Every structure is written in C-alpha cells, then in structure tokens.
Amino acid sequence: xxxxxxxxxxxxxxxxxxxxxxxxxxxxxxSVPGSFWGFLVLWLVLSGSRRLPKALSAxxxxxxxxxxxxLLPSLVAAAVGLKLMADATMLLLVSGLLxxxxxxxxxxxxxxxxxVQEGATDDA
Amino acid sequence: xxxxKTVALLLALVCYLAARALFRLSGGHVLALPVFVSVLLxxxxxxxxxxxxxxxxxxxxxxKFAMDLAVVGMAVPLHRVSRRLGxxxxxxxxxxxxxxxxxxxxxxxxxWWLAAPWDITVAIAPKAATMPVALxxxxxxxxxxxxxxxxxxxxxxxxxxxxxxxxRWAGVTDERVQAFALGLSxxxxxxxxxxxxxxxxxxxxxxxxxxxxLVTALLCSLFLG
Numbered sequence: 001x002x003x004x005x006x007x008x009x010x011x012x013x014x015x016x017x018x019x020x021x022x023x024x025x026x027x028x029x030x031s032v033p034g035s036f037w038g039f040l041v042l043w044l045v046l047s048g049s050r051r052l053p054k055a056l057s058a059x060x061x062x063x064x065x066x067x068x069x070x071l072l073p074s075l076v077a078a079a080v081g082l083k084l085m086a087d088a089t090m091l092l093l094v095s096g097l098l099x100x101x102x103x104x105x106x107x108x109x110x111x112x113x114x115x116v117q118e119g120a121t122d123d124a
Numbered sequence: 125x126x127x128x129k130t131v132a133l134l135l136a137l138v139c140y141l142a143a144r145a146l147f148r149l150s151g152g153h154v155l156a157l158p159v160f161v162s163v164l165l166x167x168x169x170x171x172x173x174x175x176x177x178x179x180x181x182x183x184x185x186x187x188k189f190a191m192d193l194a195v196v197g198m199a200v201p202l203h204r205v206s207r208r209l210g211x212x213x214x215x216x217x218x219x220x221x222x223x224x225x226x227x228x229x230x231x232x233x234x235x236w237w238l239a240a241p242w243d244i245t246v247a248i249a250p251k252a253a254t255m256p257v258a259l260x261x262x263x264x265x266x267x268x269x270x271x272x273x274x275x276x277x278x279x280x281x282x283x284x285x286x287x288x289x290x291x292r293w294a295g296v297t298d299e300r301v302q303a304f305a306l307g308l309s310x311x312x313x314x315x316x317x318x319x320x321x322x323x324x325x326x327x328x329x330x331x332x333x334x335x336x337x338l339v340t341a342l343l344c345s346l347f348l349g
Contacts, residue, residue: 063193080177111304
C-alpha cells in the first residue's frame with residue numbers, strides 16, 4: 001500500500017473517533033470537547049493493543065507537523081479581538097506571564113525531584 | 125466552495141509556508157517561530173488585499189476541524205512515549221497534577237487579587253489547555269471566546285519564550301523535563317519550541333500538552349463549570 005491511501009485511512013479513523021467523542025460529550029453532558037474524548041478513547045485502545053497501526057501513525061504525524069496552520073483562524077481572531085478586552089488586559093498579562101512561569105517551574109521541579117529520588121531508589 | 129473561501133484558505137497556506145521558510149532561514153530563532161510570524165503575515169496580507177481579518181477567520185473554519193483531528197491524533201505520540209517512560213511516569217504525572225492545579229488556581233487567585241469579573245476569570249482559567257479544549261470550556265459569546273483565545277495565545281507565547289530560561293534558572297537542566305514542561309506550559313506553541321530545541325524529546329512535550337489539557341478540562345469542568 002502506498003503512503004496516500006494509508007494516510008487517508010488514518011484520517012477517516014481519526015474523524016470517526018472525533019464524531020464518537022462528540023456523541024460521548026453530548027451523552028455525558030460535560031463541557032469537555034468531543035475531540036478530547038476521541039483522544040482518550042484512542043489512547044485507551046492503543047494502550048491495550050500490541051502494535052500501532054501504520055495508518056494512524058502516518059495520519060497523526062502528518063497532522064501534528066502542521067499544528068500552526070490549523071491554529072491560524074483562532075490566532076488571527078485573538079489578535080483582532082485583543083482590542084475588545086480592556087477589562088481583561090491585566091488579568092491576561094498576569095495569568096499569561098506570572099502564572100505560566102510558576103506552573104512550568106513548579107511542574108519541572110516536582111518532576112526533577114521525583115526523578116532524582118526514583119533514580120536513587122533504583123541505584124539502591 | 126466560494127472564491128473568498130478559496131482565497132482565504134490559500135492565503136493561510138501561503139503565509140504558513142512562508143513562516144516556516146523564514147523560521148528555517150533564521151536558524152530556528154524563537155522570535156521567528158512560525159506560530160507568531162504566520163499571524164503577522166496573515167494580518168499584513170489581509171490589510172494589503174483589503175480583506176477583513178474576521179472574514180478570513182470565518183472562511184478558514186475547516187482548519188479548525190483539522191485541529192480537532194490533530195487533537196484526537198495526539199493519542200499516537202502519547203502512546204509511543206508512555207511505552208518508553210518507565211521510571212519517568214510517576215514523576216511526570218505528579219509534575220503534571222501540580223502544574224495544572226497551579227495554573228487554574230493561579231488564575232483564580234490573580235482574578236480575585238485584580239478584582240476581575242468572575243466570567244472573565246473563568247474564561248481565562250483554561251489558558252494552558254490547547255486552543256480547542258479551552259474554547260469548548262468557555263461561554264459561547266464572542267467576547268468570552270476572544271478572551272479565552274487571547275489567554276491561550278499569551279500563555280503559549282510567554283510559556284514558549286520563558287519556560288526554558290525559568291527552568292535553567294531553577295536548576296532544571298534535564299532536556300526531557302524541559303521538553304515536558306514546554307508542552308505543559310505552552311501547549312501547541314510550546315511544541316514548536318520543543319521541536320526546535322529538543323527534537324529527540326518532542327513526544328514528551330506532546331505528553332505534557334495532552335496531559336495538561338485533560339487535567340485542566342477536568343478541573344475547570346468540576347470546579348468552575
């Protein structure tokens with residue numbers, strides 16, 4: 001099988017999982033998007049299987065290589081909408097800058113500290 | 125497909141490809157990240173062509189569907205990396221829980237400190253989740269959606285620019301942790317930086333982004349919904 005049909009099969013599978021996720025989101029009545037339920041279902045299915053289908057691998061890698069393109073509509077909308085948000089400017093800056101740096105550093109420190117401890121336990 | 129839609133989609137593609145080429149030409153400089161440059165190119169091209177930027181957004185909604193498929197596809201790199209994590213799995217999960225909780229609680233505390241309206245605080249709270257997840261967690265009107273998009277964008281921008289520096293300052297030098305923290309703090313924009321800085325550990329950045337989107341969505345749905 002050549003690469004294009006493989007990618008097509010993978011894309012159709014991902015679209016099917018996205019629709020399944022939409023149905024789950026509607027059925028469970030929680031504000032988690034369908035694409036995320038689709039992601040969870042796929043991850044659980046893959047976790048239980050021995051090998052990763054080539055079609056899924058090719059389609060996912062292709063999509064993830066072009067995230068910037070897919071984000072363009074939302075990013076342009078944000079750039080245009082920035083002027084509408086005088087009320088939120090300070091909170092956006094504090095949250096975007098301070099909270100982001102604190103979360104990244106704390107997450108990294110926790111992971112680093114535990115990694116060192118686990119390494120020490122393994123050595124012992 | 126209408127002519128305007130075709131032009132808008134072509135414009136998006138050309139600006140994206142040009143931004144990627146500029147990023148390569150710059151030698152991978154962080155200020156030339158395609159995610160910023162492509163937006164500037166689109167805004168400049170819209171001004172030159174006399175196209176309203178909001179019309180561009182309306183005509184390129186198909187790209188959002190592709191983004192949804194990419195979110196589902198994130199399970200693939202997460203699956204690949206989770207098979208190889210071994211002893212890194214528990215530190216990663218705990219780091220993820222601490223960071224996600226700090227992100228949501230930090231926004232709520234900052235909103236309370238700045239006396240921001242509660243609805244604005246709730247729209248900003250999922251800022252570290254990926255764009256489609258964050259947008260689905262906030263109210264559907266244009267202002268709240270724009271606030272959420274701006275929060276996600278600024279978080280990605282500051283996270284991608286400052287996370288590596290802040291981690292080095294904090295003494296965290298392990299490239300795997302740095303890649304994971306980039307995905308965790310700066311979602312898809314962090315992935316672009318991780319791809320440039322730590323290409324061998326890109327899957328850890330994807331794991332950080334996906335894990336944070338999941339935990340943030342659960343925290344926001346359970347406590348702020």
